Amino acid sequence: MTEREMLLKKIGTCKFAVTDIDMFLDTHPGDTEMLKKREEYIEQLKPLVEQYEEKFGPLTKCENDANTWAWVKDPWPWDMEG
Amino acid sequence: MFVYEKQLQYPVKIKNPNPALAKIIITQYGGPDGELGASIRYLSQRFAMPLPELKATLTDIGTEELNHLEMIGAIVYQLTRNLSEEDIKKAGFDAYFVDHTTGVAPVSSAGVPFDAFAVASKGDPVTDLHESLAADGKAM
Numbered sequence: 001m002t003e004r005e006m007l008l009k010k011i012g013t014c015k016f017a018v019t020d021i022d023m024f025l026d027t028h029p030g031d032t033e034m035l036k037k038r039e040e041y042i043e044q045l046k047p048l049v050e051q052y053e054e055k056f057g058p059l060t061k062c063e064n065d066a067n068t069w070a071w072v073k074d075p076w077p078w079d080m081e082g
Numbered sequence: 083m084f085v086y087e088k089q090l091q092y093p094v095k096i097k098n099p100n101p102a103l104a105k106i107i108i109t110q111y112g113g114p115d116g117e118l119g120a121s122i123r124y125l126s127q128r129f130a131m132p133l134p135e136l137k138a139t140l141t142d143i144g145t146e147e148l149n150h151l152e153m154i155g156a157i158v159y160q161l162t163r164n165l166s167e168e169d170i171k172k173a174g175f176d177a178y179f180v181d182h183t184t185g186v187a188p189v190s191s192a193g194v195p196f197d198a199f200a201v202a203s204k205g206d207p208v209t210d211l212h213e214s215l216a217a218d219g220k221a222m
Contacts, residue, residue, distance in 0.1 A: 005093065005095075008089055008093060009093065011089065012089060012090075012091065012092060012093070015087075015089075015091075016091065016092075019091075019142075019146065022142055023139065023142050023143065023146070026135055026138035026139040026142055027135050027139060029135070029138075057088075058088065059087050059088050059089055060085060060086070060087055060088070061085075061086075071088070076088065077088060077089055077090045077152070077156065078090070078094065078152075078155065078156035078159050078160070080093060080094060080095040080096075080156075080160070081095070081097075082095050082096045082097025082098065082160070
């Protein structure tokens with residue numbers, strides 16, 4: 001597994017936890033314990049996303065280098081070679 | 083509103099092409115119980131929901147299904163990379179290929195184009211939620 005793949009996997013794992021918690025919160029919006037847990041995963045995500053974007057380009061359109069529109073750069077998510 | 087994140091929900095990394103398998107998996111993309119139908123179902127039914135919890139749930143689940151749609155598309159795409167004419171014929175992929183080449187198209191395994199009749203949106207929350215539950219059962 002390359003460093004890029006490893007980072008993406010870690011980010012994906014945290015994001016998946018957040019998504020799952022989100023759906024739980026949709027029907028339990030007052031669950032403070034879950035809200036706290038969600039914050040914890042968001043905190044875990046921040047440095048991982050930062051590290052990834054610095055090395056491998058933006059995951060969302062927010063991150064932008066002033067000289068070039070890095071968003072368009074390959075690889076796109078479906079482009080992985082086996 | 084939707085914001086794209088440049089990452090699959092779970093990585094797809096396929097080494098060996100397999101058009102015979104792609105022909106089966108494509109149904110999870112655009113077949114009657116596939117991810118396209120699932121996402122459109124939830125994202126359409128949500129407008130008639132009377133409670134905030136239901137609006138939120140259908141919005142988030144519908145969005146989640148779009149993640150799945152993208153992963154299935156990536157699987158089909160990667161299973162049909164670098165095919166020879168012989169690969170295509172031997173796998174029985176020629177019937178798909180003649181219409182779409184290796185483009186990922188919303189069709190079922192039998193080649194039936196995605197049909198919005200697979201999705202119900204009736205404006206009655208109880209009817210729609212029952213249909214959603216039934217649809218989820220069919221997709222298992």
